[in-house]
Amino acid sequence: MSDAAVATHLAQTRLEKRFADLKAAGRAGLVTYLTAGDPDAATSLEILQGLPAAGADVIEIGMPFSDPMADGPAIQAASLRALNAGMTLAKTLDLVAAFRQADREAPVVLMGYYNPIYSMGVEAFLARAVEVGVDGLIVVDLPPEEDRELCAPARAAGLHWIRLATPTTDDARLPRVLAEVSGFLYYVSVMGITGTKSATREHVAEAVARLRRHTDTPIAVGFGIKTAEAVREVGAVADAAVVGSALVERVRANLDEAGKARPGLADDVLGFVRELAGGLTA
Amino acid sequence: MSIAEKLNTYTTGPDEQGHFGRFGGRFVAETLMPLILEVERAYTDARRDPAFKRELEHYAAHYVGRPSPLYFAERLSEALGGAKVYFKRDELNHTGSHKINNCLGQILLAKRMGKTRIIAETGAGQHGVAVATVCARFDLPCVVYMGETDIERQQPNVFRMRLLGAEVKPVTSGTGTLKDAMNEALRDWVANVEDTFYIIGTVAGPHPYPMMVRDFQSVIGQETRTQMLEAEGRLPDSLVACIGGGSNAMGLFYPFLDEPEVRIVGVEAAGKGVETGEHAASLNGGRPGVLHGNRTYLLQTDDGQIVDAYSISAGLDYPGIGPEHSWLKEAGRVEYVSATDAEALEGFKLCTRTEGIIPALEPAHALAHVAKLAPTLPKDHLLVMNLCGRGDKDVFAVAKRLGADIE
Structure with missing residues (x-):
C-alpha cells in the first residue's frame, strides 16, 4: 500500500499498520511460522506469547494437517506432533483467542491447507477467526482458480488473503495471482517444499524487483531461510523474511526421548527468534 | 428433484474448471x-x-494386446445360477492389469x-x-x-x-x-x-x-460395447467393477453412462466392515473433502484430518475416490456398494476354481458382489464384470491369509 493510501485508509488493519510502521522505521520485518500445538498446546501458547517481544513482526500459525503436500520433513513432523498431541482446527482458533487476551497489536496469520477449514464449514471458520482476532489467511492449496471457495468469503469477512507467488508464476499469470491479494504477498523463493532448498541472493533480488513492477503490496520472502544472515540478506531487498522450518526444527531439538517438551523449550525458540530479528535493525 | 432427473447426459463433464x-x-x-x-x-x-x-x-494393439477379450464366464454363471456373467479380461493386458x-x-x-x-x-x-x-x-x-x-x-x-x-x-x-x-x-x-x-x-x-x-481407460467400456453387441446383439444389462481410486470402473462405466437401461454398480472395499472403521469405502463411509488436488468423498476425522484406509487389497486402500464417482453417486446414476475382505477372498477362490483364472484381490471385490447379485437375476440378464487385474502379485498375501506357508 502506498503512503497516500495509508493516509486515507482510516480503518487500517493490524497487518497494514505493521507494514506501514516497518516502512516508516526503514527496516524489513520478520515473519515467524510455528505449527499450532507443537509439541503441545500449552508450550505452543507460551512461545506465541513471547514472539512479539522476541522480535516477530508478523506471526504465522500453522493449522496442522495430516497431509501437508507442500511441506518438507520438518513441518510435516511438526504437524504430526501437534495432531498426536490432540490439536484440531477449533483448538488452533482457541490458541489465537488465548494469545489475543494479552496482545492486541501483533498481526496473526493462519497458514495451512483447505480440508480442515472445509470440514469445519467456511462460514463457521471465518466467524470464529474474526472473533478471535485472526488477521489473514494463507491456504496453500487454494490457487486463484479456486477463489470462490474461501478467498472471496474471507475478504468479505474482513480478513486479508495472502497469496503465494512462486518462480513458476510468470508475468502472464502474475496479475491473476495479485488480483485478490491483500496484507502482503508471500513469495516462495524456490521451486520445492518448505525447509529444503534455499534461493540465491541474486534470485531473490531479481524476483522481488519483478514483483514490485506489478504490485505495491508488501512482499515477504520465504522457503529455505534458516539463519540470521539469510534473514538479513532477504530483508535487504524484500519487506519481510519468513522463517518456518528452522524454527520448527528448534522446537524438535528441545524434545525429550518421549517427544515431550524439555524445560526451557520456549525460551530457546524465542532466543533463536531474537537472533533472527537481530539482523533486521534499521 | 434429484440431480439425475434434471440431467439427460452424464458424459459432458468436467466443466472448464475441472468440476463434476x-x-x-x-x-x-x-x-x-x-x-x-x-x-x-x-x-x-x-x-x-x-x-x-x-x-x-x-x-x-501391439504392445498392450488390446482389445482384451470379453469372455463368457460359463462355469461361474452356472455356479451362481442366475445372470450370464461376462468378464472383461483386462488382466490379460501386458503387465497384468488395466x-x-x-x-x-x-x-x-x-x-x-x-x-x-x-x-x-x-x-x-x-x-x-x-x-x-x-x-x-x-x-x-x-x-x-x-x-x-x-x-x-x-x-x-x-x-x-x-x-x-x-x-x-x-x-x-x-x-x-x-x-x-x-x-x-x-x-x-x-x-x-x-x-x-x-x-x-x-x-x-x-x-x-x-x-x-478416464479417457485413456474408456477403451475398456468402448470395447465392451462393441464386443457385447457382437456376442449378444445388444448392450449389457448391468456392469460391475471394483473401486479404489476408481479408474478401471470409470473406464468401463463411462461409455455406458448415457444408456439408462444399463445398471451400473461400483464396489468399494469394506475391509473388516464399514461399521468397524477399518475400510476403504470413501463413498459409503466418508464425506466430501479436499485432498490431492480435488474435492471428493474422503475418509476423514471430524477435524478434517485424513484417515488411513484399510483393505486386504493394497490397490483399493486409498482414503479418497475419483471426483467423477462422487458426482455419479450424488447424481444417482451409479450404485456404490461394498464388499469385505472375507467376501473378496471367497470371490477370489470362486473365480479361481470355476474359471481357472486367478484374479487380483481388487477385482475379487467385484466378484464378491457379482456372487451376491447374479443369483437374483434372470438367466438372460447380461452382466459384465471388469476383471481388471490378475492375481499373481497377491498369491503370497492370500496364502498368508488362508494359513498356507509357501515362503
Missing part, C-alpha cells in the same frame, strides 16, 4: 498451477490430434510435452509396474514413490519395478501408504516442475487428471 458438479477442481499449490494448466493445454491439443490417437492405438492403458496415454503425452523425467505413486504396485514398463519402453528415467507398508506386502512388484529400471523410493512420511506416496510424488513434482511429468494412476488428482485418466 461440486466435485473435482484444482486444489494445488501455486508452484504447480502453471504446470497443471500446461498439462491441460497439451492434453486438449493431443486428444484432437489424429496422429496422437493413431500412436496410442498402435501401442495399445493400469497400462492410462500409462501409455500419459507417457505419450509426456513425450509430446518434451518432459524428460517421470514420477508416479503406487499402492499395490500395479500402477508402478505399468509406469516402470512404459518408461523402459520409451527410455525415460522413472521414480516411483511407494509407502513403506506397501513395499513390505508387495515385494514381487517392487522387484519388477527395479528390474524395469525404476527407482522405487520408500515413503515413510505420514503412515507410509498410498496417500503418503501421492503426497511425496506431489512434493517431488513441486521441486522439479520443469522437466518432470507426473503419471497419476487413477481418476483423481487435480484437473485434468480425472478426465484424462
